[in-house]
Amino acid sequence: MKVELTIPPEIIRAIAEEVASILKPMMKQLEAPKQMDGLIGVDELAIYLGGVSRDWIYQRTANFEIPFVRIGHLIKFRLSDIDRWLSDQRVPVVSSLSRRLPVNDPAAGKDPPQDIQSRGGGQKKCS
Numbered sequence: 059m060k061v062e063l064t065i066p067p068e069i070i071r072a073i074a075e076e077v078a079s080i081l082k083p084m085m086k087q088l089e090a091p092k093q094m095d096g097l098i099g100v101d102e103l104a105i106y107l108g109g110v111s112r113d114w115i116y117q118r119t120a121n122f123e124i125p126f127v128r129i130g131h132l133i134k135f136r137l138s139d140i141d142r143w144l145s146d147q148r149v150p151v152v153s154s155l156s157r158r159l160p161v162n163d164p165a166a167g168k169d170p171p172q173d174i175q176s177r178g179g180g181q182k183k184c185s
Contacts, residue, residue, distance in 0.1 A: 096137030097127065103135045 098106065100115050107115075116133075118124035125139035 097134045098137065099132075099134060103140065106137075106140065 100112050103115055104110050104112055115124070119126050119133055125136070125143050127134045127136060
């Protein structure tokens with residue numbers, strides 16, 4: 059037995075609006091932690107920092123090396139503070155290479171140019 063059902067577009071729109079009105083409060087609850095400026099716990103921070111251990115995080119908080127918020131006995135982290143702290147930890151690039159360094163290829167029988175040989179006046183033999 060085959061049954062065909064034709065639903066008018068107005069009813070489909072009304073159903074969609076009703077479903078949306080039910081889902082909107084649920085979606086706002088899921089977004090609530092983000093609205094609190096991203097307070098996260100130790101486990102979430104470990105993942106955020108690329109898989110560091112909980113012990114590593116607790117050591118940093120005990121030594122006040124990483125920004126954190128204490129809420130009672132809980133330790134929480136504000137993502138904006140962590141991002142700022144990460145920026146402060148960045149190691150700057152000293153200089154970029156302007157040209158590729160020559161490769162010393164013993165098989166080709168070529169020595170490196172004089173300006174990049176060791177200061178001792180040439181190659182030294184290991185004894």
